[in-house]
Amino acid sequence: MSKAAKATEIEIETEVEVELQSPADEIEGVREIGDAELKAIAEAMIFVADEPVSAKTIADVIKVDRTAIEKALGDLVLEYDARNSGLQLREIAAGWQIATRPEHHEQIRAYLKSRPSAKLSLASLETLAVIAYKQPVTVPEILEIRGVQSPSAIKTLLDKRLIVAKGRKETVGRPMMYGTSKDFLIQFGLKDLSELPSIEDFQDLAGGSES
Amino acid sequence: MSKAAKATEIEIETEVEVELQSPADEIEGVREIGDAELKAIAEAMIFVADEPVSAKTIADVIKVDRTAIEKALGDLVLEYDARNSGLQLREIAAGWQIATRPEHHEQIRAYLKSRPSAKLSLASLETLAVIAYKQPVTVPEILEIRGVQSPSAIKTLLDKRLIVAKGRKETVGRPMMYGTSKDFLIQFGLKDLSELPSIEDFQDLAGGSES
Amino acid sequence: MEDTSPNEIATSAPAEAQVEPAQTISVANSRPEIAPDGDTDQLKITMGDFEGPLDLLLYLIRQEQVNIYDIPIARITDEYLRYLNLMQELDLTVAGDFLVMAAQLIELKSRMLLPRDPLAVEEEILDPRAELVDRLLEHEKFKAAAEMLWSRATVEQAVFKRAEIETDKNNPEVTVGLFDLLRVFQEILARQKEEILLEIEREEVSMAEMIDRLRNMVRSAGEVNLKTFFERSKSRRELVVAFLSVLELVRMSEIALVQSETFGAIMARTVGAEGQEI
Numbered sequence: 106m107s108k109a110a111k112a113t114e115i116e117i118e119t120e121v122e123v124e125l126q127s128p129a130d131e132i133e134g135v136r137e138i139g140d141a142e143l144k145a146i147a148e149a150m151i152f153v154a155d156e157p158v159s160a161k162t163i164a165d166v167i168k169v170d171r172t173a174i175e176k177a178l179g180d181l182v183l184e185y186d187a188r189n190s191g192l193q194l195r196e197i198a199a200g201w202q203i204a205t206r207p208e209h210h211e212q213i214r215a216y217l218k219s220r221p222s223a224k225l226s227l228a229s230l231e232t233l234a235v236i237a238y239k240q241p242v243t244v245p246e247i248l249e250i251r252g253v254q255s256p257s258a259i260k261t262l263l264d265k266r267l268i269v270a271k272g273r274k275e276t277v278g279r280p281m282m283y284g285t286s287k288d289f290l291i292q293f294g295l296k297d298l299s300e301l302p303s304i305e306d307f308q309d310l311a312g313g314s315e316s
Numbered sequence: 317m318s319k320a321a322k323a324t325e326i327e328i329e330t331e332v333e334v335e336l337q338s339p340a341d342e343i344e345g346v347r348e349i350g351d352a353e354l355k356a357i358a359e360a361m362i363f364v365a366d367e368p369v370s371a372k373t374i375a376d377v378i379k380v381d382r383t384a385i386e387k388a389l390g391d392l393v394l395e396y397d398a399r400n401s402g403l404q405l406r407e408i409a410a411g412w413q414i415a416t417r418p419e420h421h422e423q424i425r426a427y428l429k430s431r432p433s434a435k436l437s438l439a440s441l442e443t444l445a446v447i448a449y450k451q452p453v454t455v456p457e458i459l460e461i462r463g464v465q466s467p468s469a470i471k472t473l474l475d476k477r478l479i480v481a482k483g484r485k486e487t488v489g490r491p492m493m494y495g496t497s498k499d500f501l502i503q504f505g506l507k508d509l510s511e512l513p514s515i516e517d518f519q520d521l522a523g524g525s526e527s
Numbered sequence: 528m529e530d531t532s533p534n535e536i537a538t539s540a541p542a543e544a545q546v547e548p549a550q551t552i553s554v555a556n557s558r559p560e561i562a563p564d565g566d567t568d569q570l571k572i573t574m575g576d577f578e579g580p581l582d583l584l585l586y587l588i589r590q591e592q593v594n595i596y597d598i599p600i601a602r603i604t605d606e607y608l609r610y611l612n613l614m615q616e617l618d619l620t621v622a623g624d625f626l627v628m629a630a631q632l633i634e635l636k637s638r639m640l641l642p643r644d645p646l647a648v649e650e651e652i653l654d655p656r657a658e659l660v661d662r663l664l665e666h667e668k669f670k671a672a673a674e675m676l677w678s679r680a681t682v683e684q685a686v687f688k689r690a691e692i693e694t695d696k697n698n699p700e701v702t703v704g705l706f707d708l709l710r711v712f713q714e715i716l717a718r719q720k721e722e723i724l725l726e727i728e729r730e731e732v733s734m735a736e737m738i739d740r741l742r743n744m745v746r747s748a749g750e751v752n753l754k755t756f757f758e759r760s761k762s763r764r765e766l767v768v769a770f771l772s773v774l775e776l777v778r779m780s781e782i783a784l785v786q787s788e789t790f791g792a793i794m795a796r797t798v799g800a801e802g803q804e805i
Contacts, residue, residue, distance in 0.1 A: 141400050149402030149416040150427045155695045166427045188395060189352050191360030202688065205360040210685035212357050213364055216377045221684045227673065228578055234672035250665060253579025253624045260521040263706050270705040272511045281517050286704070293676055294683040307671040366690030414689075428694055445712040462715055504705045513709045
């Protein structure tokens, strides 16, 4: 196959330090894959995935180095942008995903005949904000910050899978601790928690500068 | 600037109704859409569609001439080919769709097979729940509680290493007893079994919602 | 401050309200608003759903246009209590959280009135309001964070993923979280309970069995309170059968029904030596 021949030429650089976590015997069948093919496979894989795929997962499946995949994905992102695609390749929830661009949401919605789904109540959002910034956090601690009981808001957030239990706190009554989930990252378009603006950035809004 | 004035700003924004109004009626006025945008919207629309989309459908939604869409789609096909994408835009009997290219089927299949095991069928989930809360427990006991046979679920859970055999029960037939594994704790982020949420945790959340 | 009972607040609040001018009050599901009502000098008050006492306090601080770092506690406390009073007048349930805050405000108000220790160094005097201010600022930060989340979610809703494709269906599985385990387990237990109940209902007692049951009870105990006997019935149908079996045994003169006083218990006895009947 002509593709295989092509692949061999470029091969050398992609294979540098194959450090796989998988058992040694699986490395046996390391295939020779060129850059262009790598990009194509990664793109196809992200497309078929029903949730964001990490570079590591892709690397493990095609048995190449993760940095090679990361480079391929970086190139792909630029390509998508350069050709003004209606789609974007983006990093979300510690993985990669193909999605439409927000610019065209009106037409897309008109086509799908969909309305934006009902979002969370203010009470739930405030509870979620406390959990996002203070995780892992217990119900009493949330109460302390919000100054109001939030059990039903917490249940809503659990039902919507935006938060998850994170073990128990070793204190009186061993209350359950909560933190945000992967779905939280996805629904709020975050790569990871570090992408959240620092809570101190809201200081100005809250207190205003002393003037 | 006064604090109060600033605070008022925040107030207004927080007040925004947590449900967006339908944008459908805003599209009414025919907009001027350039060639590049047309291509992008058509691509996005085909991407989100759950079945092949005809050029006519796209034209109707964006309210442009069908030949313009056909030209845009033709251009898109060439673009996909030119950049050796892992995806292809193709026209089948019913309309246009985006799909992976056959060349990469092997890797795609490998990926689909490797999908994370954090997912369980309902039968497996039920069986796992019973084992988690009733361990050590035998298959007849699980059957008793679930009211449904679960042989394949047990096998799935064993394969996924979520449960392990815990010796035989000294009763008629000496059935095997099962309990959760270390992997179970890791997957669910538990330090030990005492961290499993209890009925009380759940009731704490369900009850007493007031504000 | 824990000693201040909610009742004290409730009684002090109406006194405050009497000082107030005439008000038109309307309850809306929006944020509260106090605004002059047209060209009358009445105040129009729109009550809103406050997320909690901190929310209400922040609102009052803004409304009164006071510096959050230098809250006039007496004034804000009065306003706060007036609001609680309004809520009660409107029969809105005033949650415990609001009352706790009221108690704290009153306590703060009285502490503000205490003369400062003249010997204390200026810097060492801790403003009694400091803790409350911190909580308010903290609370407002999270309100701003919630708003940020809201706008993020709005942007995210404009982004679409591909529709379901064939290979998704090969994987018809559910993502599992820790609480799913508990929820599923509870569902199983509920289902089990339902099945047991169904079984009991299906287990129908025949007329012959019921007659045997009554006969045995009367024989072994000498007499049986009919009320107790009927209460054993698990369904309406069973109750009817029980009733019929009593009639049947009376008809066959195997038992006699005895009532020793009007409205007293009716006892079923074996028809033996005494043999009195009613």
